[in-house]
Amino acid sequence: MADSYAILEDQYKKILNKYLQEKDEQGLYHAQQFSKKVMENQISPEEMVSLHLEIIEDLFPNLPAGARDSFEFLLEVMIGYGLAYREHQSLRDRQKELEAEINVAANMQQTLLPKEVPYIDSLDIGVISVPASKMSGDYYHFVKDENGCLGVAIADIIGKGVPAALCMSMIKYAMDSLPEQRLQPGALLENLNRVVEQNVAANMFITMMYGSYDPRVHHFYYSGAGHEPGFYYNAKNDSFEELYAKGLVLGVTREANFREYHKKVEVGDFVVLLSDGVTECRTDEGFIEREEITNLIRQYSHMPAQEMVNNVFYQLEKLQGFQLRDDFSLIIIRRKV
């Protein structure tokens, strides 16, 4: 595939000559295409300038001598760009390697998340969780206990990337190893807090909201550990309220208590759990308001829960120019009947 320097030189001479005769946009388009070609052939910028000079010396034998010398001078300046150019190539190779490693790790991390949303007759559940970079520091978890109750966790490790991912895997195994008691949000967070306090580096903190939905009576119990408040949608009034749960961030003190809250859920109502990557979506004009989130959710509330979260994510991703600044997780649990 690689063209020799001589072939490139010859091509450049041809297109440059043609341009000097016709002086048209097509000629400049050829210049741009040629630019891609020399870069594919790893010709450095100083080589390109030198190639150009050789050719115009040929074409204009009466070029003032000083002008020619001036290009020797320019060449000296371009050497620095040539070095940067070649450093770029090697940096890119190394980055690709690292990126490949992190891709493998990110795939591993995906296996830590639930493979599917549990099916419960009367509920419609949607969930989306997208890392800001490859690895996520957000975590969510569903579990259905022997009474048919749904346990749901959403957590955010303070921090992002590889360190948060490492911490996130800990949370997963810690939750797996909790005694299989009935899922009482407050007690569960107390247990988890002890594990985090003992096992996680002092500068790592985890916020979490844990909820338990009892579909037999349609009660939602929940507790929180410093986590971003969610929303509760009241279908009858078409209104949103905060789903706030007071409680310390996990891992701060050895013994912490988590108050348990509760909601009676009516048909059409839904619970929204989220991470601060949703609410702290930052645009050119600053952070968006929580009200803008609820407006967005309302806008899609006629859709199934999964489509709702997908659409809200797409809109917020777009608002940020498709560059998430924090891991993004959004869960909606709606009572269907």
Added chain:
Amino acid sequence: MADSYAILEDQYKKILNKYLQEKDEQGLYHAQQFSKKVMENQISPEEMVSLHLEIIEDLFPNLPAGARDSFEFLLEVMIGYGLAYREHQSLRDRQKELEAEINVAANMQQTLLPKEVPYIDSLDIGVISVPASKMSGDYYHFVKDENGCLGVAIADIIGKGVPAALCMSMIKYAMDSLPEQRLQPGALLENLNRVVEQNVAANMFITMMYGSYDPRVHHFYYSGAGHEPGFYYNAKNDSFEELYAKGLVLGVTREANFREYHKKVEVGDFVVLLSDGVTECRTDEGFIEREEITNLIRQYSHMPAQEMVNNVFYQLEKLQGFQLRDDFSLIIIRRKV
């Protein structure tokens, strides 16, 4: 610190003019220094070429028209280099960020390893574990049970870097959450195998050796899961033998059995546990022989166990030109009295 484009233009004009008058090496040295300066000011290569052109148009008003046009053409080609140049800047920033992130994660990982070696009257224990890159896929673990028995694990995740580190954290939490029964190596590996099989990606495997030392009777019980054999040093004969334990790598099948082996340890005898990063130490002449390792160990056997492992590591690191190709872990447990 940043100079404006106008200032740079002025400087360039001056040094170029001086060079055109004197045509000496000092002028070209100034060109090279200027190259650094424009790059510090993030002037792209196409801007540099354009700056040059502006100045020579000024200096040589009788430049042939075609020559001037040819530079418009060159400029079009240089735009591509300009893009590469700016991508380079952003790539470098990202790489620095990533590197910092991995440093944090590597520190976190260190906290997963035992903070200190357990103290047992009759034993002298040395341990060293050094990752090949920043993050390690080797793991070791000590635990002292209520009978004063010492449990010791050494494990190697197949693979290195971030994915192996993620997997390694899983092993740590899995071991922490095992029921606190008496530490029987075979049963422990069976339990662990089940956890790995369920939780770890299909292409991740872990080799492990687990041993239990009962200082009341000086028996060492051990089982292995596809792990690199260790050594047993017999002080009376001044001889080494293999410490081999047959068993499948963890995570291959759901149900696996691990045979339990046992050794009666005499005063002065010691057990050597290691990862294959020790034995597969690769030099220019190929892999070193296991016998070279035992010779090295013997050479330092008059020292305390910790100094022994430190010295063996230094010698093997030096042999490889200070570039480890695999994570390196070495544990020595000696019966003192």
Added chain:
Amino acid sequence: MGIQSKVEVHTEWGIVSARQAGRNHAKDLGFGSVDQARITTAISELARNIYLYAEKGEIIIEPVEEVQSNGMKRGLRITAKDQGPGINNIRQVMEDGFTTSGGLGAGLPGVKRLMDEFEIDSQSGQGTTISAIKWLR
């Protein structure tokens, strides 16, 4: 606001025409030669994407103005529209250093760098609209 130019792109000729229109506007507005080359390169890349991946579409070039506290900001907006297959994963396409199309620095991140403002709207199966502005300094 000046007049806008609209160029249909479904052959390589369309790419050249779009470049030409862009260069004319850029010259008229008073952009220097480096910025002219940057703007036409951006147009080239966008038009080429249309030609290669959507078969046809259009490039619209128009002068824009923005009132600022200290006067009027003037610039040139390029809009590329197509009804092609759309982009599945915009974030990935916007990532640096990972264009499959050869060279360093190329692709949409390159276009974003060449211009001052950049916006993209695309969904799989629904075509793509990309709009970018270069401001006069």
Added chain:
Amino acid sequence: MGIQSKVEVHTEWGIVSARQAGRNHAKDLGFGSVDQARITTAISELARNIYLYAEKGEIIIEPVEEVQSNGMKRGLRITAKDQGPGINNIRQVMEDGFTTSGGLGAGLPGVKRLMDEFEIDSQSGQGTTISAIKWLR
């Protein structure tokens, strides 16, 4: 083998003299203008390192030859020697993209790239010797 040049470096003038000697040798050997500029840039960097970090040292420039199966390979060797503080962590210094000294691509990795062969010998407190060869193509 041609004659070798030895240039003492303890002022900025020394840097220029070393460059000049390198350029003369490079021209004599028949290196093109781009390679001449690369060789002098490499010399500059090495001489500047001596000047900045070791206060004084020397640059030796000499033509070299190597017998190959298909004839003789000719090139230029640059050697930079000093008795300065030496380099503590060579692996780190040779890493790409992490020179503290400003620009992209600079530092010893830059010198390595400018030349075809590169060798470094340094220990903390014992001075540094760097030797690099550029072969004629």
